[in-house]
Amino acid sequence: MPKIGMEPVRRKALVDAALRVIGDQGTLSVTMSDIARTAGVSPALAHHYFGSKDQLLIATIRSLLAQLRDDAVAALQAAKTPRERLSALIRVSFRAEQFAPETIAAWLAFYSEAQRSEDVRRLLVIYARRLRSNLLASLRPLSTADDAERIAEGAAAMIDGLYIRQSLKSAPISIEASIALTEDYVNAHLRVGDGESYPSP
Template sequence: MPKVGMPKIRKPQLVNATMAVIGKVGLHGASIALISREAGVSTGIINHYFGGKQGLLEETMRVILRQHSDTVKSALKVLPADAHQQRINAIIDANFIGFQTKSKVTKTWLAFWSYSMHDSQLKRLQRVNEKRLISHLRLELKALLPLERANIVAAGIAALIDGIWLRGALNPTGIDANAARIIINDYLKLQLKNSQN
């Protein structure tokens, strides 16, 4: 029987080990044996806390999504409710700074992204993330654009975020946050200007 309080230590330890192993060998090569070795625990601990590899993979994705959501919420919390363009920029920045840009996290995101096409639970988690991003953007854009345009521009910004993030994740030099901001803000300015004409 694990000691009281150990889940708070073991679960993050196993999630971090999962990301490290995925970074080294990819999702398909990330076996329970390699993950438990990386974490310095027995393979039985993974089954005990997560019910097996699938449960651990899902929890790893949830941790990444929670961390991302917390980054967005923290960035928005400090901005006035009517500072819509600043809030859009904060949402954009949250996708290209901190935890989301760590090598092990980008590799894990990328692996999950491709794997979610074949796994219903991971696909559901990916859809939640996508809907959350578009919802945040749409909320701010509705104050600047008519609703129909706000929906289109929100989808456009989300596509730019995904595309730039994907290219950066595949690039050996990583994600260029400044270039991302410039590209997306250029698109946003153009859309806002067009709506005034």
């Protein structure tokens, strides 16, 4: 069995497994055994490569964040105008995989963990800041600086809120409806803030 150069392979497998198990169980209180079993290795090996459960968890969040960032970068590059970039950001936030119940459950678990772990908190703050600054950059050419701040804040809140509401799975909103709600929000506020006048229909 022991082939050389297994470390990166195993690390990735364990991180992916961790995300899956956390998503399935909806908590960070999963056992190293669960994760290792899902990754197809022994619990001891997980400790060997990550040192501790905490480290593995941190690596898992990092990986989720990195993926999100890459998605955003790709989406932003494809968009040309500020307004298009704005829509791209909204769409990325509601990507199908992000909307999967397991992904939402995992995010929720991370948010909860952030109340205890400074490391986790710091990582999530990075996500929040990035979303905010991305939105802001797209909004600034479209409105006053003040309005841009407000709209970015509101849009970010709405995105996170639609997200968390999915987690209860009662009257789940579709991806399209979520996008539409957020788009409506920015549209309405860009219109209102636009030179203090309301365009006629």
